[in-house]
Amino acid sequence: MSIADQALTEEMASRRDMIVCRGVKKWFGDFQALAGVDVTVKDREVMVVLGPSGSGKSTLIRCINRLEVHQEGEIVVDGVEMSNDMRNIEKIRSEVGMVFQQFNLFPHLTVLDNITLAPIWVRKRARVEAEAKAMELLERVGIPEQANKFPGQLSGGQQQRVAIARSLAMEPKIMLFDEPTSALDPEMISEVLDVMKDLARGGMTMMVVTHEMGFAREVADRLVFMESGDVVEVGTPEHFFTNPREERTKLFLSQIL
Amino acid sequence: MSEVTVPAAQRAPEAESVSPGRWVRENLFSSVSNAIQTMFFSLVLLGLLRWVLGQIFSEEANWTSVATNMRLLFTYNYPTEQFVRIWFAAGALFLAVGASFAAWNLNPMVTVRRVGVALAGTGAVSLVVGLIAPDTTPSAVRTGFFVVGIGLVALALAVLKVVPEPHRRQIPFIGLLTGVAGVICGVLWFFPFGDYGFADGAPTAESGTIDSSTSLPVTVMFLIMIGTYLAGRALARMIDLGWLRRTMIGWWVIGPAFIVFLVLRDPEFDWGYVLAVDVPMGAAFALGGGALLYLLAKPSRSELARVIGALLVALALFHWVAAFFGWYPMLQKARFSFALIAVAALLAPTFAGERAARLRFAGGWFGFMVLFHWLLTGINTPSTLDIAAPPFLGGFVLTVSIAYYVMLASFPLGVLLSLARTSKMPIFRVLATTYIEVVRGVPLITVLFFFSIMLPLFLPGGMGISDLAAVFAGYTVFSAAYMAENIRGGLQSVRRGQYEAADALGLTTVQRTAFIVLPQALRVSIPNLVGQAIATFKETSLIAIVGGFDLLRIANSTIPNQPDFLGQKRPALFFISLVYFVVAYSMSRASRNLEERLQAGQAR
Numbered sequence: 001m002s003i004a005d006q007a008l009t010e011e012m013a014s015r016r017d018m019i020v021c022r023g024v025k026k027w028f029g030d031f032q033a034l035a036g037v038d039v040t041v042k043d044r045e046v047m048v049v050l051g052p053s054g055s056g057k058s059t060l061i062r063c064i065n066r067l068e069v070h071q072e073g074e075i076v077v078d079g080v081e082m083s084n085d086m087r088n089i090e091k092i093r094s095e096v097g098m099v100f101q102q103f104n105l106f107p108h109l110t111v112l113d114n115i116t117l118a119p120i121w122v123r124k125r126a127r128v129e130a131e132a133k134a135m136e137l138l139e140r141v142g143i144p145e146q147a148n149k150f151p152g153q154l155s156g157g158q159q160q161r162v163a164i165a166r167s168l169a170m171e172p173k174i175m176l177f178d179e180p181t182s183a184l185d186p187e188m189i190s191e192v193l194d195v196m197k198d199l200a201r202g203g204m205t206m207m208v209v210t211h212e213m214g215f216a217r218e219v220a221d222r223l224v225f226m227e228s229g230d231v232v233e234v235g236t237p238e239h240f241f242t243n244p245r246e247e248r249t250k251l252f253l254s255q256i257l
Numbered sequence: 258m259s260e261v262t263v264p265a266a267q268r269a270p271e272a273e274s275v276s277p278g279r280w281v282r283e284n285l286f287s288s289v290s291n292a293i294q295t296m297f298f299s300l301v302l303l304g305l306l307r308w309v310l311g312q313i314f315s316e317e318a319n320w321t322s323v324a325t326n327m328r329l330l331f332t333y334n335y336p337t338e339q340f341v342r343i344w345f346a347a348g349a350l351f352l353a354v355g356a357s358f359a360a361w362n363l364n365p366m367v368t369v370r371r372v373g374v375a376l377a378g379t380g381a382v383s384l385v386v387g388l389i390a391p392d393t394t395p396s397a398v399r400t401g402f403f404v405v406g407i408g409l410v411a412l413a414l415a416v417l418k419v420v421p422e423p424h425r426r427q428i429p430f431i432g433l434l435t436g437v438a439g440v441i442c443g444v445l446w447f448f449p450f451g452d453y454g455f456a457d458g459a460p461t462a463e464s465g466t467i468d469s470s471t472s473l474p475v476t477v478m479f480l481i482m483i484g485t486y487l488a489g490r491a492l493a494r495m496i497d498l499g500w501l502r503r504t505m506i507g508w509w510v511i512g513p514a515f516i517v518f519l520v521l522r523d524p525e526f527d528w529g530y531v532l533a534v535d536v537p538m539g540a541a542f543a544l545g546g547g548a549l550l551y552l553l554a555k556p557s558r559s560e561l562a563r564v565i566g567a568l569l570v571a572l573a574l575f576h577w578v579a580a581f582f583g584w585y586p587m588l589q590k591a592r593f594s595f596a597l598i599a600v601a602a603l604l605a606p607t608f609a610g611e612r613a614a615r616l617r618f619a620g621g622w623f624g625f626m627v628l629f630h631w632l633l634t635g636i637n638t639p640s641t642l643d644i645a646a647p648p649f650l651g652g653f654v655l656t657v658s659i660a661y662y663v664m665l666a667s668f669p670l671g672v673l674l675s676l677a678r679t680s681k682m683p684i685f686r687v688l689a690t691t692y693i694e695v696v697r698g699v700p701l702i703t704v705l706f707f708f709s710i711m712l713p714l715f716l717p718g719g720m721g722i723s724d725l726a727a728v729f730a731g732y733t734v735f736s737a738a739y740m741a742e743n744i745r746g747g748l749q750s751v752r753r754g755q756y757e758a759a760d761a762l763g764l765t766t767v768q769r770t771a772f773i774v775l776p777q778a779l780r781v782s783i784p785n786l787v788g789q790a791i792a793t794f795k796e797t798s799l800i801a802i803v804g805g806f807d808l809l810r811i812a813n814s815t816i817p818n819q820p821d822f823l824g825q826k827r828p829a830l831f832f833i834s835l836v837y838f839v840v841a842y843s844m845s846r847a848s849r850n851l852e853e854r855l856q857a858g859q860a861r
Contacts, residue, residue, distance in 0.1 A: 065760075065761055066760075067757050067760065067761065090763060093760065093761065093763045094763045096761075097761070098757075098758075098761040100754060100758065100761075102754050104752075104754040104755060104757060104758035105758075106755065106758070106772075106773055106777075107777070108776045108777055108780065117762070117764075117772060118762040118764060121607075121764065121768050121772070122762065122763045122764060122765075122768075124556050124609065124610045124611065124614075126611060126613075166762070167761070167762070170762060170763065
């Protein structure tokens with residue numbers, strides 16, 4: 001069994017493959033960021049990627065929606081292979097939503113406009129319909145009253161929740177999270193994690209890069225530990241935190257727990 | 258258990274209002290070195306002021322030369338019988354300004370204190386002028402300065418004492434504008450400037466107030482502007498502001514062209530030809546194009562739209578090349594229309610959508626084509642005005658017309674150039690960089706010479722370019738290069754995360770540029786862009802080199818050559834300096850206000 005399919009329960013193994021990475025390698029000039037990564041994310045699975053800085057976890061996630069271009073190996077998202085063909089890339093991007101560490105909200109648009117921009121212009125929805133959906137999403141993340149404010153007027157936690165709502169507005173099948181709480185003050189981390197837990201419970205396929213061990217233990221179906229561009233170990237939370245196999249994993253956990 | 262009393266929320270302690278004497282002591286004379294500098298620079302400034310006043314009030318300076326030539330300075334050789342057109346044009350502009358102020362609710366509040374301080378300051382300056390003015394000043398004028406000075410200072414003190422909490426109470430900008438307009442109109446109607454003019458080629462001067470043929474239209478224009486604003490605000494709840502804003506934007510793009518070419522020029526339409534050729538052609542492009550765009554704008558037809566758009570671009574280019582080499586005749590209007598429909602077809606996928614959106618897109622095209630063809634037909638029809646030497650515009654009207662449309666046209670061209678220069682595709686990058694570096698390396702006069710004198714020589718027979726169009730093209734080409742560099746600076750300020758977020762959401766490159774990148778880049782570039790616009794406005798004076806009679810040429814050459822005012826340069830030059838300053842400063846202030854408005858909600 002390849003490392004990618006490790007630690008899958010029988011039930012999960014029968015689910016559809018949503019993200020498949022096989023032998024993915026990426027270089028930034030001479031520096032190798034990904035050294036042959038094999039990862040499979042199943043339908044409705046929550047996968048958390050851990051690792052020290054420079055291990056390639058953000059690079060891997062960014063390769064999945066083509067924000068970075070991998071040089072070797074293949075990435076298949078929901079059956080569509082990632083290649084240079086713009087149509088494939090557009091198709092994949094319409095299925096995959098992304099939440100960034102720096103929120104990346106559009107500062108010149110109100111919160112409501114931020115959320116409705118893509119549905120109106122990419123999915124061609126009517127404005128009224130898009131706005132109704134946006135208000136629904138804002139209620140789901142807990143900040144409906146902020147709809148007409150600008151991002152600069154919101155706190156970090158509120159901005160990140162708007163960013164999550166903005167991605168959800170495109171009705172993606174997969175959500176990618178690149179260290180969503182790393183830029184937040186501690187008091188605000190829990191409000192964003194609550195939204196993510198809610199999403200996971202609702203059955204969203206999620207791939208999360210984070211340092212929040214509590215979240216990983218509680219919500220993840222599988223954990224992936226990466227170091228220096230390699231996938232070192234894949235396991236369920238119980239296995240991972242109580243009895244990791246690899247030495248490198250044990251070293252990492254001893255440093256952070 | 259002790260009771261904890263929570264103090265009522267306190268206001269931050271108010272900054273003490275500082276008396277003028279204390280302010281002077283603290284800021285100008287706080288140390289010996291400061292006191293010496295204050296006195297030295299005050300003497301320098303007062304000396305300069307006295308010299309300027311000496312120039313203004315010297316015995317040689319004949320201000321009648323300016324007063325008599327007001328009409329010349331503002332409209333040059335526009336025939337006096339048709340002057341009502343000028344007033345109509347000005348009235349239409351004031352109406353549009355009032356409506357625009359209403360549509361965007363441009364009514365910042367000014368504190369009473371600032372108004373009072375401004376009045377007191379002006380009064381103080383007036384008093385100083387009265388004191389400093391050299392002996393050659395007529396005593397009536399000197400007394401006038403004293404009276405105005407004392408009056409304004411007294412008014413300011415009264416306002417500041419009577420109105421409670423002057424630093425909190427606020428007056429709307431429109432209130433101030435009404436006050437200023439009232440003062441201007443009052444001065445025009447009641448102040449005995451004297452009545453100056455030309456009669457049978459000789460200047461006339463009568464004592465009394467300005468002729469009502471000037472004061473009345475000016476008063477009416479102010480009334481129109483303020484009235485339109487008030488009506489607009491009153492109706493703001495009932496009408497859709499978004500529609501009004503879009504209409505006003507459309508008006509400001511094409512309206513002035515209509516005013517200049519159709520109202521001021523009064524073309525005489527040959528109705529036979531127009532109905533036989535122009536109307537059908539316009540209808541064909543408008544209706545045919547509209548239908549084509551409606552069909553292409555369906556989301557499922559995006560690929561087809563791109564293909565057809567590319568074909569149309571090729572066709573349009575072919576027409577222009579063919580025209581250049583004279584292979585077959587085609588009206589200029591048709592060539593332009595083909596080029597425009599090609600661009601619109603390429604944009605169709607971006608504006609694709611449901612039926613309502615497609616109808617709006619096609620309808621917009623239809624309206625635009627109708628106006629476009631109307632305008633072009635008017636431009637190509639000879640004018641009925643009886644003017645000795647073309648062009649039909651001169652003086653301040655020419656300066657403003659050229660500057661306005663150059664600013665308007667060079668802006669989109671500058672945006673396209675800057676996007677091309679930063680594009681990933683090498684061909685765009687190379688072409689744009691070459692254009693920008695060549696144009697920036699060449700003086701404006703050279704560009705103007707090229708366009709107005711050399712370009713007509715290069716064009717094949719049958720393809721002409723009017724003087725105005727040549728000058729306009731030259732200025733636009735020049736200004737666009739500088740605008741492009743300003744915008745490129747702004748583009749570099751947009752964070753990479755914005756691009757990534759837009760890509761992750763699935764926006765196309767065009768959508769990302771139009772909705773995310775450009776708005777942020779332009780906000781940052783506003784100070785540079787307005788600076789470029791002000792420079793363009795002042796550079797219009799170079800039109801004198803290629804034969805235009807703009808404000809500066811009239812003041813510098815025409816007036817001093819009049820037999821009654823031989824050699825009288827200074828009064829006219831002082832006057833037009835004032836005119837240039839008022840316009841440029843207004844643009845500066847407006848830009849500051851715009852920046853403040855756009856800052857709302859921006860990154861902390």
